[in-house]
Amino acid sequence: MSGRVYPDTASGSFPAPPSTAEDQSDRQIEFQAVDEFEGEVLDDTVEMYVEFDPTDRAQGIPPTGETRIRNWLETIAEHSVNVVARHGEDVIGHAVLVPDSDDPDSIEDVGDVEWELAIFVLQAYQQSGIGTQLLKHLLGHAIELGITHVWLTVERWNTPAIALYERVGFEPTGTENFEQEMGILLD
Amino acid sequence: MNVLLGLAGSDESITALRRTIERTDNVGDELTVAVLEKADTDRSQEEMYRQAEKLLSEANLDAEIERLEGDPGASLVNYAEQGEFDQLVIGGGTISPMGKIQLGSITEFVLLNAPTTVKLVR
Structure with a gap:
């Protein structure tokens, strides 16, 4: 593992997918874990990022344009852990973990590596509690x-996200440049 | 143009070195290479110095190579300030497993302190 400093205490008791919740605008939002990030769910996620307002990009992701978006998602697809938020048929939020490993094929225990998290929610669904969920x-x-x-x-400078x-349960890891690095220890 | 290239020991520094050599070759800039002292990098200052020497000589470029001691960001900006440079060139960040661009502490210090134009090489 790297030299990142993680919180002393582990965080736990988070809801697990699948589940359905009503957001603050009374929309039924479904949270689903993705088994294989390919086919229909990948297509629906690409579609979400095509709709995504580039103003809310962070450090170069998501890329813009369908081809580059698909390339990015396909690159991280195989070894990543994904949860999507759906409103009806549409993916309107995507949260993902990617292993921090030069050789992800050789990971025997997922607890042995550190995972980088990213989360994006389509603009029309922001500020409604969906991101937190x-x-x-x-x-x-x-x-x-x-x-x-x-x-x-x-x-x-993204204080709402921080x-x-x-x-x-995330805490700063000690690395702070233009980006603030944060970590969480899971129970 | 009078260009100063700052190199730490990472892969992004190697990319910056290669691209800057190409550019210098194409446009006939004056190039000075500053090899920084930085702990915990893939290559030591000495290895990086030799790498710069090798690539410059393969390209038949006559560039001065300097070793700068002390804090990498501060020593580089100080060196740039003392000389007559039009542009300071450094590596443009690393890419996280997710694909996010990450700028390190040297980059941040240089961007916020350099009196010259700064170029980030990707």
Whole structure:
């Protein structure tokens, strides 16, 4: 593992997918874990990112344009852990963990590696509590799989996002440049 | 143009070195290479110095190579400030497993402190 500093206490009791919740605009939102990130669910996620407003990009992701979006998702697909939020048929939120490993094929125990987290919610569904729920469901799913160490980077001036991560249990890892790095230890 | 290239020991520094050599060759810039002192990198200062020497000589470029001691960001900006440089070139960040661009502490220090134009090489 790297030299990242994780919180002393582990966080737990997150909801696990599948589940359905009503958001603050009375929309029925379904949270689903993705078994194989391919086919229809991959197509639906690509579609979400095609609709995504580039103003909310972070550190170059998601890329823009369908081809580059698909390339990016296919690159991380095989070894990643994914939870999507759906409203009806549409994917409107996506949260993902990617293993921090040069050789992901050789991972024997998912608890032995650190996982990088990213989460995106389509603009029309932001500020309605979906992001928090999606994040918690991804962490709940991660715990089921045996993942223990999760980190992320967030632009340092993005205080709403940092506050959200802190509420869930993330703490700064000690690395802070333009991006604030944060980590969570899962129970 | 008078260009100063700052190199730490990472892969992004190798990319910056290769691209800068190409560019210098194409446009006939004056190039100075500063090899920084940085702990915990893939290559030591000495290895990086030799790598720069090798690639410059393969390209038949006559560039000065300097070793800078002390804090990498501070020593590089200080060196740039003392000389007559039009542009300071450094590596443009690393890519996280997720595909996110990450800028390190040297980059941040250089961007916020350099008196010259700064170029990030991707």
